[in-house]
Amino acid sequence: MPVLEAYNLVKVYNGVRALDGLTFEVREGEVFGFLGPNGAGKSTAIRILTTLTRPTAGTARVAGWDILRRPRQVRQSIGYVPQEVSLDHYSTGRENLVLFGRLYRLSGREARRRAAELLALMELEEAADRLVVTYSGGMKKRLDIATGLVHRPRLLFLDEPTTGLDPYSRVRVWDYIRRLNREEGITIFLTTHYLEEADRLAHRVAILDRGRIVAEGAPDALKDAVGGDVVQMEIDAEPAAAAGLEAALAALRGVRRVHVGERHVRVVTVRGPEAVPALFRRAEGAGFTVRAVTVARPSLDDVFFYHTGRTMAEAQR
């Protein structure tokens, strides 16, 4: 049974359609990744689903409750961890947890017990009674996540959980997210613009671009659906010649998409290894020097590119 169902969510801000009809579901027990470039509508979607913003049209059921008619029940059933660390810096970790426990209607004793439990789970016991200002970035984030869990929510919303963290802390946060999902059985909805994060953590992803879902499914299934391999050639290319090269390569049999960057060409094609010689000849024939070739399975970036015609890096700009 889905723990979240969104129907045709639309949000218009000052005439701009930030969300243009989102319909999707999150299943009980999964990690669901909401992937897209900055500005694609991820934050708007998460604000609507956590009852912080009202949709212009459409609605959603979260944990069985309608977000518009029963916002309070929705709030009681979910945990929400915003992108920025939003805790009191001049309270201790424990005080922050107990405060939120109380606001989520736990008794004083329950709130204190749960705080101790979560501090242990997040390996913050030693820092529990220190002010949050003294925490490192990774510790703050772990406390932030713990705060979203005080009331044992059915669904935890994590908005860009590793943005701004150093690579080591990022990997640690990933480990905690996996453990929460596996050991505590919490369904997790996370937004991210890091392809690797979605790929590593999510059982299923929805790829969002310009307020619309362009693809939804398990990362592997989405990659398979691209229908081939990715051949990347390192070249020396003049921007002016790019269009010609793109057309020349796209005309080859089996080629499904071509993207010419400043120093490389990415081609989605069936049977990648066998396609390399023909691609190579075409590129050289068009006057480009090919310096290296790699063949790989598609990544989520290729999935994004396949569906939108742009890479994530281009869409971020």
Add this chain to the structure above:
Amino acid sequence: MRGLFSDTVQIWLRASRLALRQPVWVLSNLLEPVVWLFLFGQMYGSLARLPGFPTASYLEYFAPGVVTMTALFGSAWSGLGLITDIQRGTLDRLLATPAHRLALILGRVLHTGLTVAVQCLIILLVAGLMGAPTATGAPGALGVAFVAGLFGTGLSALSHALAVLVPREDPLAALVNFLSLPVIFVSTAMVPANFLPPWMQAVVRYNPVDWAVEAVRTLMLDGWVWNVLARDVLLLALLTALFNLAAVCAFNTRTR
């Protein structure tokens, strides 16, 4: 109503905890009114020698004014803390909990009101030592603290409403500055009404600052004059309720 009381207490505890952890905040809040009492008492001391001045010493006249000014300045800025919460995302995080919306405001403004009430009790103590005792004694002092706390709670709610509507520090600070001094000057906080020009005398009685000044001065100088006290406290209570309502409405605009 479920949870309103308990949520309010939690938010109040949080506000108090954060305030008490700033020693500069505690110290300056306690010392400032005493400094005012001393400085203004010296500066305007000769006013009391003018014919028609209602009290023997200026300090006696001005002490209720200091109480009210402390309540005003102690609460008018309180919305700034909310702006920090808005910018940090803490407010959104609180709004995403089932906590009662009104509690998110009440907890904060009651913290301000209580702080102001405690400050005012200290002022009364110091004023008493300096030769301006409270006519109604200890029960009257609690009455003064109540009036000051009520006034502070209302203004704090207004400050919070403005903070949500202009969610940046600079415009809010400018707005508070712009409003605070005129409402003090167009009141009997520093000067009796009969010393004011006629047009000001006409305006003064509609100024909420004056309702608070009048109630406090009544308790400090005249005693339990119930008709005056009842009218002022009722007006202040209505204003406080109105400003809290405005703050709730402002909060609700955030979740549009």
